[in-house]
Amino acid sequence: MTTWSGRRFSKMTTGTCVLGVAGGIAAAKASLLASMLVKSGFDVHVVMTRAACEFVAPLTFRTLTANPVSVDMFAEPGQWNVKHVSLAQAADLLVVAPATANFLGKVASGIADDLLTTTIMATRAPVVIAPAMNTRMYTNRIVQRNIEVLSASGYRFIGPESGRLACGDVGPGRMAEPERILEYTLHIHEGARRPSFEGRRVVVTAGPTREHLDPVRFLTNRSSGKMGYAIAGAAAARGAKVILVSGPVSLNVPEGCEVINVETACQMRDAVVSAASGADLVVAAAAVADYMPTNFSESKIKKSSGFGSLELERTPDIIAELGRAKGGRILVGFAAETDDLIANALRKLALKNLDMIVANKVGGADSPFGADRNTVTILRPERAPEALPPMSKLVLAHEILDRVSDI
Ligand code: C5P
Numbered sequence: 341m342t343t344w345s346g347r348r349f350s351k352m353t354t355g356t357c358v359l360g361v362a363g364g365i366a367a368a369k370a371s372l373l374a375s376m377l378v379k380s381g382f383d384v385h386v387v388m389t390r391a392a393c394e395f396v397a398p399l400t401f402r403t404l405t406a407n408p409v410s411v412d413m414f415a416e417p418g419q420w421n422v423k424h425v426s427l428a429q430a431a432d433l434l435v436v437a438p439a440t441a442n443f444l445g446k447v448a449s450g451i452a453d454d455l456l457t458t459t460i461m462a463t464r465a466p467v468v469i470a471p472a473m474n475t476r477m478y479t480n481r482i483v484q485r486n487i488e489v490l491s492a493s494g495y496r497f498i499g500p501e502s503g504r505l506a507c508g509d510v511g512p513g514r515m516a517e518p519e520r521i522l523e524y525t526l527h528i529h530e531g532a533r534r535p536s537f538e539g540r541r542v543v544v545t546a547g548p549t550r551e552h553l554d555p556v557r558f559l560t561n562r563s564s565g566k567m568g569y570a571i572a573g574a575a576a577a578r579g580a581k582v583i584l585v586s587g588p589v590s591l592n593v594p595e596g597c598e599v600i601n602v603e604t605a606c607q608m609r610d611a612v613v614s615a616a617s618g619a620d621l622v623v624a625a626a627a628v629a630d631y632m633p634t635n636f637s638e639s640k641i642k643k644s645s646g647f648g649s650l651e652l653e654r655t656p657d658i659i660a661e662l663g664r665a666k667g668g669r670i671l672v673g674f675a676a677e678t679d680d681l682i683a684n685a686l687r688k689l690a691l692k693n694l695d696m697i698v699a700n701k702v703g704g705a706d707s708p709f710g711a712d713r714n715t716v717t718i719l720r721p722e723r724a725p726e727a728l729p730p731m732s733k734l735v736l737a738h739e740i741l742d743r744v745s746d747i
């Protein structure tokens with residue numbers, strides 16, 4: 341077995357991030373984002389507009405990031421080092437949160453009249469934009485046109501979400517939650533150096549299934565869905581059109597993915613088979629139940645009736661079905677095993693006609709369930725097994741997609 345020992349994995353998801361903060365009430369939430377970016381290992385440099393300073397003091401960001409906060413282009417006579425150019429060049433990526441209607445309008449029109457807009461204009465790094473504004477401003481056709489113009493030029497948008505806004509209106513306009521902006525930013529950053537998935541159509545299954553016995557009980561497993569959601573998010577951030585077929589989990593749908601929520605293996609099978617007809621890659625990360633109760637009791641089964649004689653039957657093997665009528669699709673499966681990991685995974689690779697299987701050891705300290713990190717071995721037909729070192733599920737998702745690009 342080959343064990344990966346190169347240096348690429350020692351690099352964490354870190355770099356220099358410029359966080360632009362424009363003037364809106366969501367600027368307060370941007371301080372949480374600044375803190376999360378720092379904790380993720382970024383060297384964070386905050387650029388604020390004048391209006392943003394009315395909502396949050398620059399000292400807040402200075403304290404959280406341990407870096408000076410920049411507002412003015414001409415603030416320090418004699419110390420002029422063309423700051424917008426130096427920040428724009430130093431940045432591995434830029435995040436603007438919140439982005440106001442004014443900011444979007446200026447950048448879409450090529451206006452650069454303050455440090456934030458000049459920095460955005462001068463960079464070649466990926467730019468993630470999280471708009472936040474009043475619903476009527478957001479739905480204004482001019483703002484929508486500006487977002488279209490910027491999207492078409494490669495700027496990446498996250499949110500806004502719908503809900504109650506600070507002004508009392510209800511509708512789209514809330515800045516995406518900092519956790520979601522962080523996750524999307526990490527995917528954009530991680531994906532920027534890797535092969536694009538632009539134009540690819542990807543189906544990902546994720547999470548457990550529930551096989552119902554009666555109206556209150558079901559058979560299920562410990563899958564959290566995190567690995568599948570990370571793969572869906574990674575593929576979307578790299579430009580793929582993603583359909584995520586998800587069992588019941590408590591995770592945010594990654595930015596840019598269409599989600600189909602299902603409960604049972606049979607529902608998952610129907611959703612996947614229909615979605616897969618237009619797909620060129622299917623990644624089956626779901627922990628589909630192998631058995632379902634033969635009979636569903638409409639009434640709650642009483643203790644007195646005894647569960648000892650529970651009758652079960654096989655669920656449809658979804659990926660095996662796709663493997664039998666494969667066409668040009670690439671099929672990637674997962675194998676979670678307590679024993680004989682590699683032998684079992686190799687058997688499934690061949691049996692289900694897969695192009696790749698990601699083998700997960702389950703048990704003891706290795707348990708992947710619910711964890712944010714994972715240690716896997718990647719198996720492909722006619723290639724030596726590749727044991728990857730432990731890494732976050734987010735980075736692992738990108739590693740898996742890189743190997744798909746190589747098929
Ligand atoms: O359950 P098993 O270990 O065989 O799962 C291996 C692979 O097959 C996984 O990728 C899983 O998502 C997929 N699978 C499926 N339908 C099933 C069982 C498993 O697609 N009924």
